[in-house]
Amino acid sequence: MPSGDDAARREALERALDEGWSALESGSALDAVQAAVEVLEDAPDFNAGRGSVLSADGRVEMDAGIATGPDGRAGAVAYVTRVRHPVALARTVMESTPHVLLAGVAAERFAEERDLELMKPSWFVTARERERLARATSRASSSEVGGGTVGAVARDSAGALAAATSTGGTRGQLPGRIGDSPLIGAGTYADADCAISATGDGEAIIRTVAAHEVAALVRHTGLQLAEACEQVLRDRIEPLGGGAGMIALGASGEPAMPFTTPAMHRAWRVGDDPAQIAIANER
Numbered sequence: 001m002p003s004g005d006d007a008a009r010r011e012a013l014e015r016a017l018d019e020g021w022s023a024l025e026s027g028s029a030l031d032a033v034q035a036a037v038e039v040l041e042d043a044p045d046f047n048a049g050r051g052s053v054l055s056a057d058g059r060v061e062m063d064a065g066i067a068t069g070p071d072g073r074a075g076a077v078a079y080v081t082r083v084r085h086p087v088a089l090a091r092t093v094m095e096s097t098p099h100v101l102l103a104g105v106a107a108e109r110f111a112e113e114r115d116l117e118l119m120k121p122s123w124f125v126t127a128r129e130r131e132r133l134a135r136a137t138s139r140a141s142s143s144e145v146g147g148g149t150v151g152a153v154a155r156d157s158a159g160a161l162a163a164a165t166s167t168g169g170t171r172g173q174l175p176g177r178i179g180d181s182p183l184i185g186a187g188t189y190a191d192a193d194c195a196i197s198a199t200g201d202g203e204a205i206i207r208t209v210a211a212h213e214v215a216a217l218v219r220h221t222g223l224q225l226a227e228a229c230e231q232v233l234r235d236r237i238e239p240l241g242g243g244a245g246m247i248a249l250g251a252s253g254e255p256a257m258p259f260t261t262p263a264m265h266r267a268w269r270v271g272d273d274p275a276q277i278a279i280a281n282e283r
């Protein structure tokens with residue numbers, strides 16, 4: 001669901017694209033997705049980092065995942081409450097541990113040991129999200145569960161692909177619920193053929209292993225990336241009752257950004273073409 005101030009979101013998207021693009025010029029696809037997602041984690045109008053939706057007990061619980069092709073490396077964190085940039089911690093898990101996913105207080109301790117920035121849990125909680133949780137609870141309705149999860153995909157001049165996703169999950173979720181974003185193959189995935197970051201109904205995305213399903217369709221059927229994304233959204237996720245969206249990039253560098261939710265804020269840049277921003281179906 002679209003939520004928040006579109007102007008503020010557009011401005012944050014522009015900054016994320018700029019930061020991502022500079023990181024791409026001086027570094028790698030991985031640097032680019034991390035830089036872009038960090039900007040969005042700090043932007044209170046998105047559901048990641050500061051400004052995340054609140055769990056049923058009024059706290060922010062964050063998940064993030066990062067993956068890169070062609071080498072298939074991946075890292076993720078779940079249920080962190082104090083890490084300013086969960087995406088940076090996911091990358092640190094990928095690059096400096098033998099593991100893929102760390103969770104909870106142990107992940108926060110690891111972040112501290114690695115000198116990543118920690119904040120008080122209350123720093124992540126905005127007044128707006130407190131009000132929204134109260135409204136959602138009083139209506140006992142799940143119609144305003146979330147939206148605004150952030151993600152980025154990039155391809156660098158060496159042909160490497162990367163994807164990253166960061167989220168506060170769903171509004172009013174049971175404490176301890178983990179969504180699709182840190183589950184590699186569900187909300188985040190990259191291999192030699194494509195990089196994918198998903199948003200939307202996390203449970204449906206997990207049950208369909210959606211991002212990997214897209215990559216498998218591309219690899220095994222030769223389907224174009226955009227068609228593969230649309231097929232998974234329409235034929236796999238929608239029958240489970242879920243709305244979702246994906247940002248995806250293939251080896252040719254052509255982006256695909258389909259969604260079945262009412263809107264999906266997105267920004268992209270390809271080569272020397274000007275940057276573009278879109279919200280609903282104004283394609």
Ligand code: ASP
Nearest residue numbers: 147149169179199200202
């Ligand atoms: N997919 C996210 C989750 O389930 C939520 C969202 O994208 O709105 O955690």
